[in-house]
Amino acid sequence: MSDLSLIRNFSIIAHIDHGKSTLADRFIQICGGLSEREMAAQVLDSMDLERERGITIKAHSVTLHYNAKDGKTYQLNFIDTPGHVDFHYEVSRSLAACEGALLVVDAAQGVEAQSVANCYTAIEQGLEVMPVLNKIDLPQAEPERVAAEIESVIGIDATDAVVCSAKSGLGVEDVLERLIEVIPAPVGEIDAPLQALIIDSWFDNYLGVVSLVRVKQGRIKKGDKVLVKSTGRVHQVDSVGVFNPKHTETADLKAGEVGFIIAGIKDIHGAPVGDTLTLSSTPDVEMLPGFQKVQPQVFAGLFPVSSDDFEDFRDALEKLTLNDAALQYEPESSDALGFGFRIGFLGMLHMEIIQERLEREYDLDLITTAPTVVFEVVKKDGEIIYVDNPSRLPDPALIEEMREPIVRANILVPQDHLGSVITLCVEKRGVQRDMVFLGSQVQVAYDLPMNEVVLDFFDRLKSVSRGYASLDYAFDRFQAARLVRLDVLINNEKVDALALIVHRDNAAFKGRQLVEKMKELIPRQMFDVAIQAAMGGQIVARSTVKALRKNVLAKCYGGDASRKKKLLEKQKAGKKRMKQVGNVEIPQEAFLAVLKVDN
Numbered sequence: 344m345s346d347l348s349l350i351r352n353f354s355i356i357a358h359i360d361h362g363k364s365t366l367a368d369r370f371i372q373i374c375g376g377l378s379e380r381e382m383a384a385q386v387l388d389s390m391d392l393e394r395e396r397g398i399t400i401k402a403h404s405v406t407l408h409y410n411a412k413d414g415k416t417y418q419l420n421f422i423d424t425p426g427h428v429d430f431h432y433e434v435s436r437s438l439a440a441c442e443g444a445l446l447v448v449d450a451a452q453g454v455e456a457q458s459v460a461n462c463y464t465a466i467e468q469g470l471e472v473m474p475v476l477n478k479i480d481l482p483q484a485e486p487e488r489v490a491a492e493i494e495s496v497i498g499i500d501a502t503d504a505v506v507c508s509a510k511s512g513l514g515v516e517d518v519l520e521r522l523i524e525v526i527p528a529p530v531g532e533i534d535a536p537l538q539a540l541i542i543d544s545w546f547d548n549y550l551g552v553v554s555l556v557r558v559k560q561g562r563i564k565k566g567d568k569v570l571v572k573s574t575g576r577v578h579q580v581d582s583v584g585v586f587n588p589k590h591t592e593t594a595d596l597k598a599g600e601v602g603f604i605i606a607g608i609k610d611i612h613g614a615p616v617g618d619t620l621t622l623s624s625t626p627d628v629e630m631l632p633g634f635q636k637v638q639p640q641v642f643a644g645l646f647p648v649s650s651d652d653f654e655d656f657r658d659a660l661e662k663l664t665l666n667d668a669a670l671q672y673e674p675e676s677s678d679a680l681g682f683g684f685r686i687g688f689l690g691m692l693h694m695e696i697i698q699e700r701l702e703r704e705y706d707l708d709l710i711t712t713a714p715t716v717v718f719e720v721v722k723k724d725g726e727i728i729y730v731d732n733p734s735r736l737p738d739p740a741l742i743e744e745m746r747e748p749i750v751r752a753n754i755l756v757p758q759d760h761l762g763s764v765i766t767l768c769v770e771k772r773g774v775q776r777d778m779v780f781l782g783s784q785v786q787v788a789y790d791l792p793m794n795e796v797v798l799d800f801f802d803r804l805k806s807v808s809r810g811y812a813s814l815d816y817a818f819d820r821f822q823a824a825r826l827v828r829l830d831v832l833i834n835n836e837k838v839d840a841l842a843l844i845v846h847r848d849n850a851a852f853k854g855r856q857l858v859e860k861m862k863e864l865i866p867r868q869m870f871d872v873a874i875q876a877a878m879g880g881q882i883v884a885r886s887t888v889k890a891l892r893k894n895v896l897a898k899c900y901g902g903d904a905s906r907k908k909k910l911l912e913k914q915k916a917g918k919k920r921m922k923q924v925g926n927v928e929i930p931q932e933a934f935l936a937v938l939k940v941d942n
């Protein structure tokens with residue numbers, strides 16, 4: 344298709360669960376991309392984990408052909424975007440490939456903070472934003488109220504927003520018709536030198552690196568010699584094509600189109616996201632503006648339970664980074680846990696996903712230490728260092744100032760729950776920056792310490808607001824704070840992997856909560872186990888796990904050998920995720936006890 348006026352490139356902006364995947368599936372069905380049977384599994388969420396958790400992680404694209412009521416056939420390139428705040432950065436990438444975005448809002452729920460943030464990104468990037476009110480089939484749907492909310496919260500006209508039910512299919516064709524009308528067609532010279540933006544790259548075991556690109560000008564076809572601008576390397580194109588949603592080769596990709604390129608590139612660093620591709624014959628083509636580099640926000644140490652697994656762990660991480668440019672790691676050694684890696688994640692969800700993949704796909708048993716953010720430390724000699732591991736914090740005598748990362752959080756909450764949300768923010772050391780009443784909702788902005796936000800803030804926010812408050816946040820600055828290291832001692836031995844950096848005012852309280860929680864989590868052993876929390880040289884809390892009196896096997900009355908064996912096996916399985924620290928066995932949960940205390 345070379346008539347650009349028949350192409351529409353768009354994304355869908357929606358809060359989690361507002362129905363983006365269901366709507367996309369409907370589009371695919373209407374445009375005849377898949378049979379009913381193939382529709383059975385939601386197609387866009389292609390990774391197993393994504394499907395299980397029902398969340399979208401990687402940006403994908405689908406090219407569809409829609410026979411519109413005006414008698415013309417349009418090529419619709421739909422670029423998927425992830426909904427979770429951890430993957431916010433992928434949204435702006437997907438938007439860079441589009442001229443427009445559908446803002447899908449659940450008509451029974453209303454606007455949520457995440458969609459507001461993504462909408463602003465779209466508007467900043469010059470996209471046409473088209474509101475769609477979904478779930479109109481629900482009895483509690485209030486399209487007028489929600490349309491008014493879109494206008495007041497986001498500030499775009501929603502008077503004639505399309506209403507639909509992605510579930511029943513009602514109104515979905517109207518969405519497509521309106522999309523063709525309001526979202527501009529792409530512009531670009533087909534005869535100009537190739538200029539293509541890499542939106543995403545991933546590693547496929549069979550195909551090698553696959554890159555999703557948006558061709559801005561020119562064209563690219565199989566056999567072309569393509570130049571990756573930032574690396575300066577030239578690769579021969581093996582194939583180009585689109586996902587419809589199945590991977591389908593095409594003769595070429597032209598200006599205005601979105602599709603994939605495979606060019607024998609060995610790893611994703613050879614085709615960096617945000618980079619520009621051109622042909623080797625036109626090396627002087629300008630670079631397109633790329634994307635902001637992704638910075639991990641949360642760090643944790645991961646250690647194999649069995650030290651024999653260290654090399655397998657390293658291999659697994661290498662493979663995972665082929666597909667996940669956001670994942671960063673470096674070797675770490677701990678007195679308590681031996682050799683492992685300190686890994687940087689985008690957020691807690693990202694951390695859980697990586698941990699699960701390592702355990703499930705690579706069959707590793709891992710111990711994870713408590714996650715932490717990065718602190719900025721100014722030393723007395725003027726040097727500034729960044730600490731992502733509490734046990735590596737320099738001696739307090741050498742520290743001039745400690746600074747913690749602060750985020751600007753935007754929260755949308757119905758008025759009824761405003762009080763409890765404010766209480767929560769104050770408890771988390773938040774400073775209010777703004778508050779705007781918008782109909783039945785209130786938009787509040789807080790500066791909050793990132794350390795308080797990444798761990799459990801989102802869950803707490805949901806629980807104090809009965810699920811109604813929503814949150815969006817981004818790193819703002821480092822700010823001086825009275826921070827100290829809280830050490831944990833087990834039978835008088837300091838366990839480096841249990842150290843935390845906390846605010847001085849909360850240190851004693853946190854210490855007490857932590858030792859109490861750990862007391863519940865560390866199983867009884869043959870001897871007393873003393874758990875202490877210390878700040879500097881000073882013990883701030885203490886508790887004891889009492890010794891076990893009876894031998895478990897005594898219960899078996901000697902006779903039944905198979906029962907005894909079963910019991911031992913059960914014990915062994917239970918032990919799998921334990922680590923021997925000194926002479927005490929510490930289970931995984933105890934390392935994450937800080938996440939479990941009700942702070």
Ligand SMILES: Nc1nc2c(ncn2[C@@H]2O[C@H](COP(=O)(O)OP(=O)(O)OP(=O)(O)O)[C@@H](O)[C@H]2O)c(=O)[nH]1
Pocket residue numbers: 357358359360361362363364365366397398399425426427477478479480481507508509510511
């Ligand atoms: N009643 C009703 N339910 C819907 C409608 N559209 C989607 N749902 C349901 O809402 C839930 C969430 O829909 P999804 O399409 O998975 O939501 P999503 O926004 O893609 O979620 P992520 O992939 O996690 O971003 C599912 O249980 C859907 O069946 C609708 O029009 N009406």
